[in-house]
Amino acid sequence: MRFTYLLPIIIAFSACQNDKKQEAESSDLTKKEVYVPSFNADSAYYFVDKQVSFGPRVPNTKGHVETGDYLIAKLKGYGWEVEEQEFQATTFDKQNLYLRNIIAGYNPKAQKRILLAAHWDTRPWADADDSRQDEPILGANDGASGVGVLIELARVIGQNDSLKVGVDIILFDGEDWGNDASTQDYVPVTGDFESWWCLGSQYWSKNKHRRNYSAYYGILLDMVGGKDAKFYIEGHSNYYAPSIVEKVWGKASQLGYDRYFVRKQGGAITDDHYFVNKIGKIPMIDIIPTDPVDGSFGSFHHTHADNMDIISKETLDAVGVTLLNVIYRE
Numbered sequence: 001m002r003f004t005y006l007l008p009i010i011i012a013f014s015a016c017q018n019d020k021k022q023e024a025e026s027s028d029l030t031k032k033e034v035y036v037p038s039f040n041a042d043s044a045y046y047f048v049d050k051q052v053s054f055g056p057r058v059p060n061t062k063g064h065v066e067t068g069d070y071l072i073a074k075l076k077g078y079g080w081e082v083e084e085q086e087f088q089a090t091t092f093d094k095q096n097l098y099l100r101n102i103i104a105g106y107n108p109k110a111q112k113r114i115l116l117a118a119h120w121d122t123r124p125w126a127d128a129d130d131s132r133q134d135e136p137i138l139g140a141n142d143g144a145s146g147v148g149v150l151i152e153l154a155r156v157i158g159q160n161d162s163l164k165v166g167v168d169i170i171l172f173d174g175e176d177w178g179n180d181a182s183t184q185d186y187v188p189v190t191g192d193f194e195s196w197w198c199l200g201s202q203y204w205s206k207n208k209h210r211r212n213y214s215a216y217y218g219i220l221l222d223m224v225g226g227k228d229a230k231f232y233i234e235g236h237s238n239y240y241a242p243s244i245v246e247k248v249w250g251k252a253s254q255l256g257y258d259r260y261f262v263r264k265q266g267g268a269i270t271d272d273h274y275f276v277n278k279i280g281k282i283p284m285i286d287i288i289p290t291d292p293v294d295g296s297f298g299s300f301h302h303t304h305a306d307n308m309d310i311i312s313k314e315t316l317d318a319v320g321v322t323l324l325n326v327i328y329r330e
Contacts, residue, residue: 036328037160039320040152041313047074048140048148048225048311056136057122057143059097059174064121071102071120071171074151078158080104080169087203092179092187092196101200102171103209106157110166114327115218115282116153117272118146119175119200127183128302138307139176141300145225145311147171149320156324165330168215172272174199180302194275201272205280216330217244218284220273223297224319227312229289231261235268241283248285251326257318266290287319 050070055063068084075082085101102120122139126132138144150169157163178197179187189195193202223229237245252261273284291298300306 034328035160035162036325037156039156039317039324041317041320043155044148044152044316044320045311045313046148047151048144048316049308051120051144051147052138052140052308056124056138057120058124058136059099059121059177060095067120068100068102068173071147071151075102075104075154075169078154080106080154080158081108083209085204085207085209087207089174089193089199089203090191091177091199092189095177097174097177097199099173099200099203101173101204101209103204104154104169105166106154106168107163107166110164112164112330113166113168113215114330115168115170115215115276115284116150116221116323117170117172117201117218117276117284118150118221119143119173119198119272120147120171121173121176121200123176123302126302126304127180129304132304135304137302137304140308140311141223141226141306142297142302143176145223145316146221149221149224149316149323152320153323153327157327163328165216165327167327170204172198172200172204174203175201175272183302195270197270198272198275201275202279205275205278208280215282217241218273218276218282219244219248219323219326220271220276220284220286220288221319222271222286222288223301224287224289225311225316226289226298226300227310227315229260229312229315230292231287232264232266232290232292233262234266234271234273234286234288234290236271236274236277237285238265239268240277241285244283244285248287248322248326251329252318252322255318255322255325257322260315260318261322262292264292267295
């Protein structure tokens with residue numbers, strides 16, 4: 001008899017406890033809801049177009065200097081602390097380049113920091129083109145697109161003072177003056193660099209702008225504005241920072257961007273993130289498109305077709321919205 005009456009009491013008590021647990025969980029979910037500001041693809045597109053308007057951003061040229069000054073002014077205007085890291089480097093074809101990495105910081109006192117990066121220079125030649133091979137390219141996608149997304153992120157973050165983590169943006173210089181053995185005679189690497197590519201990231205990784213600087217993780221953007229871009233999981237990213245790959249690709253999937261962020265393994269690419277990982281000891285991934293058939297970067301790569309005609313606001317939006325959601329949920 002006791003069990004006959006006790007059972008409903010136990011059930012009632014259990015139900016009451018479950019109700020309270022659900023209320024608590026609901027309350028926790030409410031507390032965990034995070035405001036993520038909107039990414040403006042039109043604005044990002046404008047920043048890409050603005051860079052292209054300066055012409056090719058080839059080191060040692062007027063267009064390169066003017067573009068750098070513009071980017072610094074925009075970052076400062078959005079309330080970020082900005083500094084220039086100037087250095088010189090000798091290229092494989094024996095040119096002495098005057099380079100500068102542009103480094104911007106938000107919430108500098110925060111211990112937990114996220115590093116975002118892209119390169120802002122352009123290829124000095126259209127060596128993969130069928131004509132005008134000795135002329136520099138505009139680099140709307142290869143350079144300007146990643147920078148355009150980051151400048152828009154800087155604008156959004158600067159105007160929405162709710163981010164708890166610190167964010168650093170590095171615009172690497174001298175990435176694209178490399179020795180492409182498929183179009184140029186091979187030149188063995190000499191001097192203080194491990195590669196003729198990615199000069200700015202190599203220099204910064206050995207000479208960080210802050211003593212003992214580190215970041216929780218990093219994300220590199222390279223060629224992130226092309227129409228119908230497919231971002232496969234890059235090899236070095238998966239090796240050095242698999243959890244960050246999962247964080248970014250997982251969030252992109254939740255947001256409905258599977259058509260851009262493809263959960264399939266791609267090739268390993270020597271890009272700025274490789275040196276940040278290897279030398280700088282910061283786990284960094286690379287969001288970069290590759291052709292699923294031949295692993296190339298597309299027919300426009302290192303040609304004069306890399307202009308505003310191939311830039312897609314939809315692709316810029318997919319990348320920008322994904323990054324904002326990742327950062328604001330840290």
